[in-house]
Amino acid sequence: MQLPYHKTVLNNGITTLTQSVDSVRSVAVGVFIQAGSCDENPQNNGIAHFIEHMSFKRTETRSAYDIVEDIESRGGHVNAYTSREMTAYYARVLDTELEKTLEVLCDIVRNSTYPIDEIEREKSVIVEEIRDSLDTPQDIANDSFMEQMFPKHPYGYPIMGTEETVTSLSIDSIRDFVNKEYTSYRITVVAVGALNHNKVVKKVESMMGDYRTITHAREEYPLFDPVEKDRVLTRDIAQSHLLIGRRAMGYNDKRRVTYAVLNSILSAGMTSRLFHNIREKYGFAYTIYSFIDAFKTTGLFGVYIATDLKHVDTLKELIWKEFMKLKNDGISELELDKVKAQSKGSLVMGLESMPNQMERMIQQHVRYNKIVSIDESLKKIEAIRPIDIQDISQELFDESLFHTLLLKPNGKKA
Secondary structure, eight states, rough: OOOOOOEEEEEOOOEEEEOOTTTEOOOEEEEESSSGGOOOOOOTTTTHHHHHHTTTTSSOOHHHHHHHHHHTTTEEEEEEOSSSSSSEEEEEEEEGGHHHHHHHHHHHHHHHHOHHHHHHHHHHHHHHHHHHHHHHHHHHHHHHHHHHSTTTTTTOOOOOHHHHHHOOOOOOOOOOOHHHHGGGEEEEEEEEEEEOHHHHHHHHEEEHTTSOOOOOOOOOOOOOOOOOSSEEEEOOOOOEEEEEEEEEETTTTTTHHHHHHHHHHHHSSSSSSIIIIIHHOOOOOOEEEEEEOOOOEEEEEEEEEEEEEHHHHHHHHHHHHHHHHHIIIIIHHHHHHHHHHHHHHHHHHHHHSSSHHHHHHHHHHHHHHHHHOHHHHHHHTOOOOOOHHHHHHHOOOOGGOOOEEEEEOOOOOO
């Protein structure tokens, strides 16, 4: 049974979500802002990620060293991430250090000064991060496939931006983005572990209670259909990297649990269909998996595989063979029961981690404005029938809607 969670909304719209877990002596805590690369444009692409970096450089009262030292010296760990729809600043600390850690996280969100000298220095750091990604074939393939599937749309932008967009960022563009996107109604503080909800709210109130109240809604950009059926790239690499996928359902679709279980049938564990029937049977690849990216009104379903160029056409046929089996033949009760057990086990054991529980809470709060209990989630998984899997397979596996990206060797590597 899942422990109850508590929610408090400050007068300015900032939300605090907590869940108390008495069996631990630590807390996972984060400040989450509904701002990411989907809020960018072609000129400032990468700015959300850049601000995430810059927020650790200096506040009005803390140096870059002080920000991290205030948490690490107390036995904690602090980090951050930027996604297409979210920026997060989070930490894992002992329960005795929760209030101090909250103070630091709120400080970097509202009081960062973005010093000019650090801006120029950090541009160089992120350019190197971008170049590192460009030396990673899987990153190149994934970013290019997103751009192919979401042309002229922020979902298709690389989260880190490009060298050109990052080096063109200015202090004015940074402040403009923060003022526009880091608004009170898009900020949520989440804490899970050994805590008292009222104490957390009191600390958030003291740090963020007078934060500016702006009700700026996230801009919606028009979606254009993909125009490239097949995209081929070449690089000085040894393996080929193949992506096969299509636009698919967003996270508000009522069939999302069935959709997730279908993905597990294909790609969860060494007995999954893609792993067992392709990797193990033929030995043509080390890495093969299916994946789901879900956004508000749309999403992406796909399969990624790394292999020798000579096996690409054969692997396309094998992947479609697995799709067609699900579409035409469905799945037995026995196999579905096994996959449902895997899904339930993964959910329950994953949520024994406080950071995972924190991440689940923020994602559900942002997407559904409620926290679905573990028991309810388990019931939804258990209720899935073989016919539900076949129905969604028949809709999903329409070959006319699929696109491919192939990143292949240019023949220069020995």
